[in-house]
Amino acid sequence: MNEEDVKKKVKLYIQEADLYQSQGLLNEAKETYLSAGKLVKKHESVLKNKNLLKMISKKLQALKGKIDRVENEPETVNLPKNVQDIIKNKFAFSQNDDTGALEGAIALAKFGQFEAALGEFNELINRDSIRVEAAKNIIRCHKALDTIDDAVAVYQEWFDSDFFTPDQLNKLRVFFQGILDGQGIDIKLSEKPDIAKPPLNDAAESEAETPEIADSELDEEEIIDISSVGITLNEGPKKGETIEYDVSFQAGSVINLLISSDDKAFMETLRTGVMLNEVQFYSPIAMFNGRAVVSSKSEIESGPKQGYYSLDIKVVSIL
Amino acid sequence: MANINLKKREIECKIVYYGPGRCGKTTNLEYIFKTFRKQAIGEMVSANTEGDRTLFFDFLPLGLGKIKGYDVRLQLYTVPGQVKYSSTRKMVLREVDGLVFVADSIKVRRKANIESLRDLHQNLKEYGLSIAKVPLVMQHNKRDLGKQGIPLLPVEQMERDLNRQLKVPFFPASAIKGQGVGDTLKTCIKLTLQSMKKQLGW
Numbered sequence: 001m002n003e004e005d006v007k008k009k010v011k012l013y014i015q016e017a018d019l020y021q022s023q024g025l026l027n028e029a030k031e032t033y034l035s036a037g038k039l040v041k042k043h044e045s046v047l048k049n050k051n052l053l054k055m056i057s058k059k060l061q062a063l064k065g066k067i068d069r070v071e072n073e074p075e076t077v078n079l080p081k082n083v084q085d086i087i088k089n090k091f092a093f094s095q096n097d098d099t100g101a102l103e104g105a106i107a108l109a110k111f112g113q114f115e116a117a118l119g120e121f122n123e124l125i126n127r128d129s130i131r132v133e134a135a136k137n138i139i140r141c142h143k144a145l146d147t148i149d150d151a152v153a154v155y156q157e158w159f160d161s162d163f164f165t166p167d168q169l170n171k172l173r174v175f176f177q178g179i180l181d182g183q184g185i186d187i188k189l190s191e192k193p194d195i196a197k198p199p200l201n202d203a204a205e206s207e208a209e210t211p212e213i214a215d216s217e218l219d220e221e222e223i224i225d226i227s228s229v230g231i232t233l234n235e236g237p238k239k240g241e242t243i244e245y246d247v248s249f250q251a252g253s254v255i256n257l258l259i260s261s262d263d264k265a266f267m268e269t270l271r272t273g274v275m276l277n278e279v280q281f282y283s284p285i286a287m288f289n290g291r292a293v294v295s296s297k298s299e300i301e302s303g304p305k306q307g308y309y310s311l312d313i314k315v316v317s318i319l
Numbered sequence: 320m321a322n323i324n325l326k327k328r329e330i331e332c333k334i335v336y337y338g339p340g341r342c343g344k345t346t347n348l349e350y351i352f353k354t355f356r357k358q359a360i361g362e363m364v365s366a367n368t369e370g371d372r373t374l375f376f377d378f379l380p381l382g383l384g385k386i387k388g389y390d391v392r393l394q395l396y397t398v399p400g401q402v403k404y405s406s407t408r409k410m411v412l413r414e415v416d417g418l419v420f421v422a423d424s425i426k427v428r429r430k431a432n433i434e435s436l437r438d439l440h441q442n443l444k445e446y447g448l449s450i451a452k453v454p455l456v457m458q459h460n461k462r463d464l465g466k467q468g469i470p471l472l473p474v475e476q477m478e479r480d481l482n483r484q485l486k487v488p489f490f491p492a493s494a495i496k497g498q499g500v501g502d503t504l505k506t507c508i509k510l511t512l513q514s515m516k517k518q519l520g521w
Contacts, residue, residue: 012468015468016468016469016470019464019467019468019469020425020427020469023341023425023461023464023469024340024341024372025341025425025427025428028425028427028428031427070368070372073368073372074368077366077368077374079366079375082362082364083364083366083375086364086378087375090378090394091410091413093413093414107410110406110410111375111407111410272441272444272445295445296409296445298405298406310406
């Protein structure tokens with residue numbers, strides 16, 4: 001290549017990269033600038049213009065700044081009220097008023113609008129049919145907002161009043177205590193003395209006596225809050241082994257697990273739709289066995305858990 | 320399945336614009352909002368990041384008039400195209416009635432198109448829907464960029480990559496200039512209403 005040919009080719013690369021940048025295709029622009037840079041370096045001896053490389057490097061530097069900004073953009077922002085209203089109203093699908101309202105509030109939380117969701121759950125707690133679920137979500141929102149002390153204060157208010165039945169309050173205590181223990185927070189929640197706590201063995205036995213529930217009959221409300229699961233592998237290099245994971249999030253019968261990228265071989269066996277026939281579910285009060293199906297999996301591409309896998313499994317039956 | 324309110328005699332259909340990041344989904348909706356002002360029954364709402372990328376979704380409500388005495392309303396959504404917003408895409412896709420897959424004609428985006436279509440297929444499957452059965456229209460966007468010197472994929476190549484098996488209607492388009500935007504939407508509405516009528520036994 002003579003000097004003219006190289007200059008022409010470099011110019012084309014730069015034009016192309018500029019256009020990618022104008023389209024917001026920042027990584028494609030970067031690759032193309034790099035190609036231009038490589039070409040200049042390769043033919044340095046024939047090029048009289050020594051500023052070309054400097055110019056490309058300047059463009060790359062500016063582009064790097066843009067890429068960093070995009071990659072570090074927060075994944076949630078506080079949305080204006082009109083957008084929050086759309087989330088609340090359009091992402092609730094149940095025909096039932098109470099369940100629909102709960103779905104709308106959960107949607108707000110899923111879109112990271114925890115303050116707004118908290119406001120909704122505080123209203124919904126007054127509706128009998130969804131009182132406990134709304135209360136659990138209040139605790140979840142405080143956890144997400146990093147205001148766990150407020151959640152403890154709210155729990156104490158519930159404890160001091162007759163707002164919940166003793167049975168409901170006990171459910172909330174077990175749920176919340178699990179979260180506190182899981183986060184290593186040394187707080188012991190108040191407990192009503194007249195509520196008989198099921199001993200671990202009894203609870204496990206009573207679960208064990210429950211006949212297997214058909215998939216379609218599994219009532220989401222019946223799934224207690226699970227803190228960790230043990231999955232026995234049916235295939236792959238670790239066949240027969242049981243691997244335990246902490247639960248990251250639970251919505252009814254769907255349990256989310258975060259799995260390290262070190263377990264890639266294991267993850268490859270967990271395709272969407274795969275039935276896990278031997279799963280141990282651990283809750284603060286009981287351990288039980290059951291079956292679950294892999295409902296989705298994805299690799300986390302950014303943030304502190306980058307490289308981890310996010311795995312959703314749906315409990316389909318308990319034994 | 321479209322949301323039918325018997326009391327108010329209203330039918331709401333949900334059409335979602337899907338596709339890889341920066342392919343022009345939001346630009347489609349912006350053009351529709353600008354051009355079909357009369358049909359808009361509310362403002363277009365967007366939740367963007369500072370870098371002008373869709374963070375959650377765009378939303379545009381349109382009114383289509385009456386069918387069999389029912390007021391038919393259309394809700395157009397876009398999904399965030401960036402790979403990391405997978406769970407948001409799935410949430411937006413819930414209860415979808417019709418789909419527009421916006422593919423990017425830029426040559427270097429070939430893989431991103433294929434991966435996004437695969438992602439759509441997977442997300443639909445998780446809702447118990449088949450990509451082969453949901454009303455779907457394909458749009459090959461950014462055809463105008465060829466004139467500016469950006470290498471583009473030939474339409475035939477894009478059809479082979481994305482539509483060989485689906486065989487759904489497709490439109491070359493330039494959403495920024497409005498070319499093909501109306502045809503894409505009209506065809507998707509037609510397919511969606513046909514499917515809805517079939518489901519309702521009308």
